Amino acid sequence: MIARFLLLASVAGAPFIASSAQAQDAPPATEASGDRGDGNIVVTARRRVEQLQDVPLAVSVLNAQTIEQTGSYNVTRLQQLQPSLQFFSTNPRNSSINIRGIGAPLGLTNDGIEQGVGIYVDQVYYNRVAAATLDFVDIQQIEVLRGPQGTLYGKNTTAGAINITTKAPSFTxxxxAEISVGxxxxxxxxxxxxxxxxxxxxxxxGVAATSRNGTIYNVATDDHVNxxxxxxxxxxxxxxxxxxxDITLSGDFNLQNPNCCAQIxxxxxxxxxxxxxQYPALSAAQGYSVPSTNPYDRLTDLDATLNARNELGGASLRAEWDLGAGTLTSITAWRYWAWDPSNDRDFTGLPITTKSQNPTRQTQWTQELRYAQTGDTIDFVAGLFGFHQKLHTTGSQVQGPAASAWLLNPTNALSQNPAVLDGLTADNDIRFKNSSAAAFGxxxxxVTDRLDIQPGVRINYDKKTGEYNSVVTGTASDGTRQLVLFSGPYASDPWIVAQRGVLPPQYFKTSFSDWNLSYGLTAxxxxxxxxxAYATYSKAFKSGGINLNGVPLDSAGVPQLSVANVKPETVDHYEIGLKTQFWDRKATLNLTGFWTDIQDYQAIVNNGQNAVLRGYLANAGKVRTRGAEADFSIRPSERVNAYTSASYTEATYRTFTNAPCPPELSGGSSSPPTCDISxxxxxxxSKWSLSYGVExxxxxxxxxxxxxxxIGWDGSYRSKFSSNASRSIYMDVKGYALNxxxxxFRNDDGLNIYGWVRNIFDKDYMELLATTPGNTGLIAGQPGDPRTYGLTIKAGF
Known part of the structure; x- marks a missing residue:
């Protein structure tokens, strides 16, 4: 792949290097990263071109130079520059983006729910969070909008939006071209x-390619993963x-295919x-030990195949018609997603789960029609939005010869017979359709030269239908292959009973539909x-959902359809802000205070089955997130610029009385079935997040x-955070700082050569921690990148 790219780059890059006309790269900053030297930053956050300091929104901006020189070539790295943004990923599908602590629950992804943070690329909505794991290609600017955005953007987003603009075709x-090695x-x-x-x-x-060896060495396969x-x-x-x-036809193709993903x-x-x-006794019984109990040795012995092939692409047609008084915009788009994974879901080198995969195919269609007009007294934006998504997942999970001893109670004689669970297979077929339509404005x-009143409204309709079918096949005690069922001639076979407790079959169909009205007012x-100065109140909704990871079963094996659907979230959002510039616009200081109450918060909980950590959705009563943000940038001269951004966020469950218990309170015969984590x-x-830089x-x-x-220095800090749905004494990730x-050297002819070191102090830190199936006490983790260094050469005309 790299060889193919270098050939393309050399052909395209030859005339770039020979040319002698390109503006000098602007030094990077955060809130002022779009600064053109006069203190002004151009944004399109409100679907029209305006100065950032004139927009009564909490929005941060990154231009192309900032993204490139700080190595923020995907959202994973972008969060180091945006303190209010949180991004977590164990693989492209199991990824979540939050702003101010809300957006999507941390943990297993459920395809039947909406994301609270919208991702837009050239005004096209991307429904898959998996898109956020991709590298940026030919980016002009990224805007991170904080707070509900449903009255301005096509899809209803209750936590915020990431608005990505790529570079437009030029008539000059x-x-x-750019090459980096490290x-x-x-x-x-x-x-x-x-x-x-x-x-x-x-x-x-535009074309981009990235390749890097994994940071974790697998002693079982003698290669590096992740x-x-x-x-x-x-x-x-x-x-x-x-x-x-103007009519713009755009298309893109993106492919990730790393040897990934392992948690150790x-x-x-x-x-x-x-x-x-529990883990010590179970591993000792099979004579097993991990290669290292120090996760920062970065060793694993996972024995199942790992794969994370992630392919996304699509096309869009955008028409922008200047009607004199205003602009009419139409955006028609089609996108697809193909996900081909393979995981080791027992997190050990034992053949417990030898295959775990849920390949997924998704297509989506969107149509947005929007009219924007600017006048002396009234500006307005009004639009219609339609969305349709189809998703089909066909997955499987297969247990291996070590499963019986690991998953069955040692007091059960069957636990000593590897054949009982060896080859136990669940074949899953999941189908989902999602349609929505909205009118917004x-x-x-x-009111005066100084006072603006800004109301907004959105009416939204959502309809979802889902079907979940898990067919389980195992070996009966007479040696024949049988369907694992709760009824029938083999229902009482002891082998089938044991298998049913590990991978129970289930089938259900369900649907959801609802109207909601969102509105807001800003002065x-x-x-x-x-x-x-500005103040905002917003009433927003996050659509209800469907549990597509399966639901708990009763003793007769009947799916508990009472939890098949999840109610919408209701959001009340309050915000005040102050945007200031001083010292002849060489310094910018923006302050924001926010308070968000969410009723019926959608949280992922676990049903405690032995062999599979099955996540399903529940409404968690009430959640509140509140805090303050500050963005400061300064350019005292052409020789120096600096920035710092800070965020304090207190995000808590206000009411969640029937939550899943943390691991230390789970698994025993007398353990409580639920816990009150209000x-x-x-x-x-993280309560405290900080980013900073100087050049x-x-x-x-x-x-x-x-x-x-x-010479430039940039860094970030995040205080500790919980890595479990219900906070656990084992699952807090320690705070860390990265520098x-x-x-x-760069010149006016477009040449830029620089060396870089990231995580310069080689800080050991965890991106996240996770409980593992079976409540054995084994905790898996994902170490962050160690120190990396390299050289980048850019040339252009």
Missing amino acids: LEGK NLGFKQGKASISGPLSDTLAIRL GQDFLGIRGALLWKATDNL YAGYGPTQRATNR QLTWH SYKVSDVVM GQLLPGV FNVPTPLFGGDGEFY NLRLG
């Missing part, structure tokens, strides 16, 4: 070229049909299960030309043109 010939076999290449095909037609092509392997291609064709009508031994925490059924009334006042922290949320440059004529040497350094 331009291009760029330790761990890191190779990354990017190239783009754009120019006119005629007086009315322009094209742009690597990176990405190829992305994006193209756009712009047709200026008339002086007033991170510790043991005793549960209330019988001692002989937002109006800005300029903003310009205290002066450089100071604006007042506890939501998982995945210095020195003018240095070199290579025949004006240029500069520069990065870059040193390089």
Whole structure:
């Protein structure tokens, strides 16, 4: 893949290097990263072009230079620059994005629910969080909007939105190529070229590829896992049909295919299960020990095949018609997602679960029609949005010869017979359809030159249908292969009974539909030309959902359909903000305070089955998240710029009386069936988050043109957070700080050469911790990247 890319890059890059005209890269910053040197940052957060400081929203901006030079080439790294953004992923499918602690529950992904943080690329909604794991291709700017956005954006998003804009086709010939190499076999290449095909037609092509060895060594297979392997291609064709009508046809293809993904031994925490059924006794009984009990040795011995092939792509047609008084925009898009995984779900080197996979195919269609008008007294945006999604998952789980001893009670004689569970197979077929339609609008009334009133409204309809079918096959005591059922001639066969307790079959169909009305009101006042205060109230809804990971069964094996559907979340959001600039606009300080109450919060809980950690949804009563944010940037001269962003977030369950108990209170015969975790922290949320950076440059004529040497430092800090749905004494991830350094030279001809070191102090830290199936007390973890370093060369014209 890298070889193919380098060939493309060399062909595209030759004229780039020979050229001698490109503007100098702007030094990076966060809130001021779009700064063009005059203190102004252009955004499209409200679906029109305006200055960031004029927008009464909590929004942060990253331009292309910031993204490239800080190594933020995907959302995983982006969160190091955005303190209010949390991103967690054990593989592309099991990923979640939160803003201010809400958006999607940390843990197993459930395809039957909506995400609370919307991802938009060139105004097209991406329904899969898996898209967030991809590398950015030919990016112009990223805006992170915090708080409900349903009255401005197509899909209803209750936590915020990530608005990504790629570079548009140009009628001036331009291009760029970039090559990076580093330790761990890191190779990354990017190239783009754009120019006119005629007086009315322009094209742009971009490609990016990344490859890196894994950071974890598998002693069982003698290779490294959790690597990176990405190829992305994006193209756009712009047709200026008339002086007033622009039509853009875009398409993209993205492929990840790394040797991934492994979570390794991170510790043991005793549960209330019988001692002989916990990890130390079970592993000793089979003479098993992990390669290392220190997770930062980065060793594993997983014996099942690992794969995380993640393919996404699509096409869109955007028409923008200037009608004089306003602009009419139509965006038609089709997208697909193909997910081909393979996991080791027992998290050990024993053949307990030899196969675990849920390949998924998804297609989605979206249509948005929007009209925006700006006037002396009234500005407004009004739109219609339609969405349809089809998803089909055909997965399987197969138990191996070590499953009987690991999963069955040692007091049961069958636990000594490997044949009882060896070959036990669950074949899953999951189907889902999701349609929604909405009308939305937002109006800005300029009451005076300083006072604006901004109401917004959205009416939304959602309909979901789902079908879950898990067919289980095992070996009966007479040696024949049989369906594992709760009734029939083999229902009382002791082998079948044991298998049923490990992988129970189930089938159900269910549907959900609902209307809801969202609305909001914002008032903003310009205290002066450089100071604006605003206050917002929003009423928002997150659509109800369907449990597509299976539901608990009663003693007769009947699915508990009472939990098959989940009610919508109801959100009341309050926010105040202050946007200021001073020192002749060389310094910017923006402050935000927020308070969000959520009724019927959608949380993932577990049913405690022995062999499979089956996540299903429940409404968790009431959740509250509140806090404050500050963004400060300063550019005292052309030689220096610096920034810091800080966030304090207190996200707690206010009422959750029937929650799953943490591992230390689970598994015993007298363990409580549920726990009251009201007042506890939501998982995945650090109370304190911080990002910071500074860059210095020195003018240095070199290579025949004006240029500069520069040195930059950026870093981030996150305090500890809970990594379990119900906070556990074993599952808090310790706080950590990461720091990065870059040193390089750039000139006005588009040349930029710099060396970089990330995680410069080689900090050991965990991205997340997870309980493992069976309540054995085994805790798996995902260590963050160690220190990495390398060199990047960019050239352009």
